[in-house]
Amino acid sequence: MTSNYIAQLGLTASLLLAGLGLSSGAIATSKGFDTSAQVVLKDNVPCFFVDRPDDTQLPVGQSLAIETNRGPTVWNIYENSGKENFPNSAARCIKYGVDWPTGKVVKEPQALQYGVPYYADIETEYRFRVEFCLSHDVHGKPQLTQWANDGNHCTDKPISETDSP
Known part of the structure; x- marks a missing residue:
């Protein structure tokens, strides 16, 4: 030619x-996940779940990864036995740093920093994601807040109530 x-x-x-x-x-390009996850504070610690009804058959091969936005993974766990309840409500959420009894730690938890944008991915047959920041309210108590539009810093706008059930 x-x-x-x-x-x-x-x-x-x-x-x-x-x-x-x-x-x-x-x-x-894809947004990187299929649908949204949820995060609440329990005992001042972020706790993650997917708001969906109970499944009669638990998905096998669930994982939870917490990452800084555009940065490293700060915690990652994996449960592949199908024996652990799927985190499908605030009552059955996965608390940061607490391992699943039947799971495997892929990356040990690092201390979460205030004012840093993070996201959590819960993966089964789908990828569920929630973006969050750990901040302080006007009284100095921990709270979860939203990312700024640029994803590089946090706002003071709360995303959930602290110590929700």
Whole structure:
């Protein structure tokens, strides 16, 4: 093939992509998770769950990973026996740093820092995610707050009630 022919093919492909409303520099990407998870404070510690009804058959192969936004994993556990209850309510949430009795620790928990954007992924057949920050309220008590729009810092806007049931 000649270089002219190759250039024409490239131009044709670019025109086709432009006609479809696409560009070669922009590719559609996933948001990284399927649906939202929840977080509450229990005993001043973040506790994670997915708000969904009881399953008659527990999913096998559940994991929980907590990461800083655009940073390292700070805790990761895995349960693959199907014997542990799925964290599907605030009453059955997974408290940060507390291992599942039938699970495996993949990464030991590190101390959570105040004012740092984190997210938690609970994975089974789907990936559930919740974004949160650990902050203090006006009385100095721990509270969970939202990320700022840029995802680089935290706001003072609460996302949940502390010590919810």
